Amino acid sequence: MNRFEYRQNALYCEDIKLEDLAKKYGTPLYVYSKNMIIDKFKAADAAFGSTDHIICYAMKANANLEILRLMASLGAGGDVVSGGELYLALKAGIPANKIVYASVGKTDEEIQFALESGIRAFNIESEPELQVVNDIARQLGKKAPAAIRVNPDIDVHGHPYISTGKSINKFGIDIEAAFDVFKKADSMSGIDVMGVHCHIGSQILNLDYFDATAKKLFDFVTKLKNSGINIHHIDIGGGLGVHYPDVIPEFSEEKTEVPPPAQLAEIVLNVLKPLNCEIVFEPGRSIVGEAGLLIGRVNYVKFSRDTKFIVVDAGMNDLIRPSLYQAYHQIVPLNKTDGKLERADVVGPICETGDFLAKDRNLPPVQRGDYLAMMTAGAYGYALASNYNSRPRPAEIWVDGDRDELIREREKVEDWTR
Numbered sequence: 066m067n068r069f070e071y072r073q074n075a076l077y078c079e080d081i082k083l084e085d086l087a088k089k090y091g092t093p094l095y096v097y098s099k100n101m102i103i104d105k106f107k108a109a110d111a112a113f114g115s116t117d118h119i120i121c122y123a124m125k126a127n128a129n130l131e132i133l134r135l136m137a138s139l140g141a142g143g144d145v146v147s148g149g150e151l152y153l154a155l156k157a158g159i160p161a162n163k164i165v166y167a168s169v170g171k172t173d174e175e176i177q178f179a180l181e182s183g184i185r186a187f188n189i190e191s192e193p194e195l196q197v198v199n200d201i202a203r204q205l206g207k208k209a210p211a212a213i214r215v216n217p218d219i220d221v222h223g224h225p226y227i228s229t230g231k232s233i234n235k236f237g238i239d240i241e242a243a244f245d246v247f248k249k250a251d252s253m254s255g256i257d258v259m260g261v262h263c264h265i266g267s268q269i270l271n272l273d274y275f276d277a278t279a280k281k282l283f284d285f286v287t288k289l290k291n292s293g294i295n296i297h298h299i300d301i302g303g304g305l306g307v308h309y310p311d312v313i314p315e316f317s318e319e320k321t322e323v324p325p326p327a328q329l330a331e332i333v334l335n336v337l338k339p340l341n342c343e344i345v346f347e348p349g350r351s352i353v354g355e356a357g358l359l360i361g362r363v364n365y366v367k368f369s370r371d372t373k374f375i376v377v378d379a380g381m382n383d384l385i386r387p388s389l390y391q392a393y394h395q396i397v398p399l400n401k402t403d404g405k406l407e408r409a410d411v412v413g414p415i416c417e418t419g420d421f422l423a424k425d426r427n428l429p430p431v432q433r434g435d436y437l438a439m440m441t442a443g444a445y446g447y448a449l450a451s452n453y454n455s456r457p458r459p460a461e462i463w464v465d466g467d468r469d470e471l472i473r474e475r476e477k478v479e480d481w482t483r
């Protein structure tokens with residue numbers, strides 16, 4: 066259910082008028098629909114039905130502590146990629162035995178922290194890492210629960226920066242070479258081989274790639290089982306895409322088909338169910354992406370020959386996805402007017418030509434003081450925000466029905482000189 070809609074020309078999040086939030090908390094401002102996050106998590110969880118499974122929320126998408134606490138209350142586990150994420154996940158109340166830990170560059174300190182915390186599984190990304198985890202576990206007198214991340218060499222044809230499952234990507238161990246690594250792992254006294262892990266990329270809208278991956282995993286796990294290696298779980302990663310250009314239908318210039326998680330689960334289980342392994346799913350974007358938006362205030366409208374620039378107070382430091390991945394975020398006014406749509410670039414205040422939120426978009430006329438919303442900013446929005454140009458990061462709010470709550474204060478410049 067979409068929790069963002071116009072009522073009498075004003076954009077609402079659940080039952081709150083977004084302009085009221087912009088005025089109350091200032092801009093740039095991230096706003097999330099709490100109930101949409103809940104809906105999305107429940108849909109992901111229900112997708113796997115009675116099959117033994119766990120949803121490990123990929124907290125890199127959005128690691129706000131309140132959102133993590135909500136995940137914990139819903140029974141989610143966590144997919145973490147650093148000691149910092151592990152710290153936050155534990156702090157938010159996600160039980161250690163529901164946390165999986167991937168990263169190609171785990172440090173000794175991080176490995177020790179994860180071992181002492183008692184996480185569910187390391188997702189091991191290389192043979193040298195396997196050796197280090199084994200050594201540290203032995204020094205601590207522990208056995209490290211481990212899945213090994215295989216790289217299935219599957220091209221999901223997305224943006225090159227967010228595809229992870231090709232052999233040219235740094236992630237995991239080539240599926241051709243991985244069997245020997247599992248055998249080695251199985252013989253190590255500091256390693257408890259638990260599962261197989263795989264993550265092929267992000268913002269995937271074509272489920273054929275999940276089908277192809279599941280088939281490769283099926284063959285691989287069958288081979289492992291036949292050779293006597295016990296595989297408890299198969300971690301299929303995350304990667305399901307979301308709506309970007311077409312959240313608010315009346316302003317959408319293109320349409321996307323986004324498959325529901327139930328379809329993904331059906332395709333994957335169709336292949337993997339006979340293996341009787343627990344399924345781990347690590348969605349990030351599809352839980353929080355559509356549930357968040359970023360509000361910017363129009364400060365200036367300027368023209369240069371044929372180009373109209375709408376200068377807002379949100380920039381690439383607040384939402385870097387358009388600059389970094391040429392990502393398309395739908396942009397809509399908080400208050401609808403009747404004016405004729407005009408082509409414009411929406412840009413921020415940062416001193417870089419690459420600082421834009423949209424290029425050549427059809428937008429209604431706006432004036433200084435109006436507000437625009439950058440839709441689908443709940444995932445990899447705040448998470449990738451920075452202090453570039455010495456700009457404090459925005460505040461984060463969430464809305465629950467007709468109530469709003471500050472879930473992260475706006476950063477202050479004084480914070481930097483503490």
Ligand code: LLP
Nearest residue numbers: 123264267268303304305347348349350445
């Ligand atoms: N599991 C692993 C091992 C991952 O590397 C990722 C994302 C996920 C799960 C979650 O994937 P999701 O369900 O969110 O697609 N910053 C980029 C996206 C980077 C994704 C990195 N890995 C963006 O803004 O598009």
